[in-house]
Amino acid sequence: MTRPHGPAEAGHYVSADATSLPRRKARPSVRARVAATLLGFGALAVATCVLAPLVGTTPISFAAAFSRSIPFDQNVDAQIFFVARLPRVLAGALVGSALASAGVVFQALLRNPLATPFTLGVSAGASLGAMLVIMLGGAIALGPFSTVPAASLAGAGLAAAMVYWLATRQERAMSTSVLLLAGVTLNAFFSALIMFVQYLADFAQVYRAARWIMGDLDVGGYDSLTASLPLIVSSFALFALLPSSLNLLSLGADAAAARGVDVGRAQRIAFLSASLATSAAVSLAGPIGFVGIVVPHLVRLLVGVDHRIVLPASALFGAAFLVACDLAARTLLAPIEIPVGVVTAMIGGPFFLWLLVRKG
Amino acid sequence: MSLTANRVSYTYRRRTTRDSICAVRNVDVRVPRGSLTGLIGPNGCGKTTLLKLLAGVVRPDAGSVALDGVALDSQSRRQVARRIAVVPQETHPVFDYTVLEMTLMGRHPHLGPFELEGPADLAIAHEALAATGTAHLSDRSYMTLSGGEKQRVVIASALTQSPEVLLLDEPTASLDLGHQLDVASLLQRLNLERSVTMVMATHDLNLAASLCDTLVLMREGRVLASGHTPEVLTSAMVRQLYDVEADVRPHELAGHLTVVPVGRRP
Numbered sequence: 001m002t003r004p005h006g007p008a009e010a011g012h013y014v015s016a017d018a019t020s021l022p023r024r025k026a027r028p029s030v031r032a033r034v035a036a037t038l039l040g041f042g043a044l045a046v047a048t049c050v051l052a053p054l055v056g057t058t059p060i061s062f063a064a065a066f067s068r069s070i071p072f073d074q075n076v077d078a079q080i081f082f083v084a085r086l087p088r089v090l091a092g093a094l095v096g097s098a099l100a101s102a103g104v105v106f107q108a109l110l111r112n113p114l115a116t117p118f119t120l121g122v123s124a125g126a127s128l129g130a131m132l133v134i135m136l137g138g139a140i141a142l143g144p145f146s147t148v149p150a151a152s153l154a155g156a157g158l159a160a161a162m163v164y165w166l167a168t169r170q171e172r173a174m175s176t177s178v179l180l181l182a183g184v185t186l187n188a189f190f191s192a193l194i195m196f197v198q199y200l201a202d203f204a205q206v207y208r209a210a211r212w213i214m215g216d217l218d219v220g221g222y223d224s225l226t227a228s229l230p231l232i233v234s235s236f237a238l239f240a241l242l243p244s245s246l247n248l249l250s251l252g253a254d255a256a257a258a259r260g261v262d263v264g265r266a267q268r269i270a271f272l273s274a275s276l277a278t279s280a281a282v283s284l285a286g287p288i289g290f291v292g293i294v295v296p297h298l299v300r301l302l303v304g305v306d307h308r309i310v311l312p313a314s315a316l317f318g319a320a321f322l323v324a325c326d327l328a329a330r331t332l333l334a335p336i337e338i339p340v341g342v343v344t345a346m347i348g349g350p351f352f353l354w355l356l357v358r359k360g
Numbered sequence: 361m362s363l364t365a366n367r368v369s370y371t372y373r374r375r376t377t378r379d380s381i382c383a384v385r386n387v388d389v390r391v392p393r394g395s396l397t398g399l400i401g402p403n404g405c406g407k408t409t410l411l412k413l414l415a416g417v418v419r420p421d422a423g424s425v426a427l428d429g430v431a432l433d434s435q436s437r438r439q440v441a442r443r444i445a446v447v448p449q450e451t452h453p454v455f456d457y458t459v460l461e462m463t464l465m466g467r468h469p470h471l472g473p474f475e476l477e478g479p480a481d482l483a484i485a486h487e488a489l490a491a492t493g494t495a496h497l498s499d500r501s502y503m504t505l506s507g508g509e510k511q512r513v514v515i516a517s518a519l520t521q522s523p524e525v526l527l528l529d530e531p532t533a534s535l536d537l538g539h540q541l542d543v544a545s546l547l548q549r550l551n552l553e554r555s556v557t558m559v560m561a562t563h564d565l566n567l568a569a570s571l572c573d574t575l576v577l578m579r580e581g582r583v584l585a586s587g588h589t590p591e592v593l594t595s596a597m598v599r600q601l602y603d604v605e606a607d608v609r610p611h612e613l614a615g616h617l618t619v620v621p622v623g624r625r626p
Contacts, residue, residue, distance in 0.1 A: 030464075030476045111454045241473065247465055250454050257417040258448070259521065260441030260469030305455035308476065 030308060037309050041316035048320040049093050052327045053085035057334050083221075091219045092326045092340075093319035095285045096295070098232050098277040100318025101239055103292030104311050105274040108246035109267060110180050116292040117278040120183030121159040123287035124190035126279065127213055129155025130286075131194050134209050135201045148212065149224060149283040156279035159186060164271060174267045176253075215288035215341030217326050224284060231280035238273030239311060246270065246307040288322070288341045290348025295321050298351075363444075363525055363557065365389040368413050368423035370406075383409040385581040386423070391525070391559055391574075396551045398572030398589070399561040402602055406581040407561035408449070411527045414559060416440045427525070441469035445523035449530050451514050453502060459513050460498040463489055466520030481520075488519035492546060508539035515546065519556075526550070528560040532567055540564075544571055565619040569593055577601055593617050599625055 028036075054062055064070070064077035072078055102117035110119070117123070129151035163186055167179035198206050219225060245266040248256035253263045281288075295318045296310065303309050322340070325347065329340040370384045384406040391397050391414075399407045412418045413425055416432035424431045432440050445466070453462065466488070467481045477485075489495045492512040497505065502513060511531060518526055531547065532540040544567055550556045562568050568575060569589060576586040579601055585592045598606040603625045611618040 029479075029482065031478065034476060108455075113454060244468055244471070247457075247461075248468060251451055251465070252448075254412065254417050254446075255448060255451055257437060258415055258441060258444075258446035259465060260436075260438040262437045300455070304461075305457055306461055 045316040092323040095281040096318040096322025098281040099291040100295035100314040102274040102277045109270040121186035125159025126152035126156040126282040153283040160275035214339035215286035235277035243308040294348040363391040368420040398568035401578035445518035445521040447528040466517040488516040492516040569617040
């Protein structure tokens with residue numbers, strides 16, 4: 001297709017700086033870019049998940065791990081790969097993917113590029129839940145979830161429900177400014193409660209809780225993965241409905257409605273799905289910070305800002321990013337493990353600051 | 361075809377205080393096919409709210425808005441947006457979209473839930489960019505454009521919706537004289553050549569006099585008068601609307617009425 005460039009019509013102004021400002025290269029069509037994104041980032045995610053279990057204090061061979069000639073119970077390489085390391089890698093992939101996608105959705109919903117999955121208090125609610133059962137030492141179970149994940153899931157759900165209730169009260173539609181303020185305030189409120197509970201707890205309990213808050217992907221088997229999987233899968237099914245609505249929501253509610261978006265429905269789906277994914281991720285591995293903000297911004301630098309590309313790309317890149325961070329966490333100072341939340345924050349913190357300075 | 365508002369009212373409820381602000385009361389408006397209707401009145405008289413009601417973006421508390429006799433409330437947002445497009449006063453995207461991306465968002469109501477735009481949609485977007493004189497900007501970042509360029513890109517995005525009705529909220533506010541003329545002649549061209557029906561809220565009475573065949577005069581949420589431009593744009597009406605004494609007379613060169621404010625009404 002040929003397109004007129006330069007002064008196209010008589011009687012129209014072409015500003016003098018039109019040619020001197022940086023121009024972006026013309027892009028291929030959205031269809032091609034979505035396909036390339038799925039292929040490229042998908043290959044990266046799969047490769048990371050297959051290669052990560054091969055690396056560790058005990059070196060194992062890829063060929064031996066996937067060899068069919070040795071029975072599984074005699075194949076040490078396969079046991080290390082599938083039993084010891086793969087659950088942890090898969091947990092990293094699920095959590096990274098869920099947090100990165102939730103970050104993208106919250107940033108568009110709140111019309112704030114600095115929003116994270118934890119901005120609205122979901123992680124603080126989860127931490128309070130975990131803190132309480134660690135301190136009270138009670139044994140509760142929520143279906144397939146064991147005590148601490150069940151309590152943190154309940155705390156996260158409670159926080160999300162409170163924020164939602166506050167933001168939709170007395171309003172015709174969800175107010176994003178109330179949502180943001182209510183979430184930030186609730187976050188501070190829960191943090192104060194956590195501190196109070198910590199003050200009352202003994203050393204061992206505080207230590208356990210502090211370790212939980214650092215985040216840990218060592219889920220110890222497939223059971224907790226299969227417990228979280230339905231939550232994460234349903235949140236991803238809801239994410240799939242969102243991308244083009246997110247583009248329009250980021251222009252503002254009225255602009256989105258004028259272009260045919262059912263704003264109330266889109267906001268509800270966005271809030272529900274992102275809260276669900278965040279709750280599931282936090283209950284599985286603790287509140288691992290920075291994934292939800294670093295990955296979406298990195299992806300935008302690579303592929304542009306169209307949510308139909310950013311959302312799938314972030315889901316896949318988030319998986320690869322957290323698996324890689326966890327690999328660094330368990331190998332850099334081996335045999336000592338660095339908490340994965342520390343690694344993501346050490347990469348994410350400076351990156352985030354750089355981004356802020358660059359934008360300012 | 362016509363877009364009609366039948367006795368519509370809309371009230372903004374305040375969260376902090378118990379009082380409420382009635383923005384539009386019992387308003388009747390009829391916009392016939394192909395007309396270019398101007399919506400004029402002082403600040404806060406309900407112009408923007410009436411535009412939102414006509415677009416179906418907000419639902420009236422009472423009364424109804426209908427397109428071709430079918431109430432907007434009974435249609436989905438998507439169905440309405442295929443026929444009615446809106447150019448808001450300002451559009452602030454929080455992410456750094458390109459001009460082409462902004463324009464293509466107009467195709468949203470025409471695409472299925474999982475459908476990505478194809479070559480036909482792209483052709484419509486490029487045509488809209490060409491029609492608004494912004495084709496050379498298509499790969500630029502929207503955020504880096506000047507005010508006049510942004511306004512024309514937003515109009516292009518609305519045209520990409522292939523609407524029958526275009527609702528514009530102060531399309532020339534904050535534009536310099538040259539860009540005001542550009543946008544005005546663009547709107548006139550779209551109205552004549554594509555027979556896009558338009559409703560335009562504006563404070564610029566001379567622009568309204570030059571473009572609009574029909575005027576709706578609003579004050580304090582009510583319609584004060586409406587009718588053909590030469591009949592309702594009089595110094596008596598301007599006095600009633602704005603409490604301003606104005607000299608209203610035809611201009612020889614421009615060929616339309618001009619309004620020169622002389623002073624506040626004593």
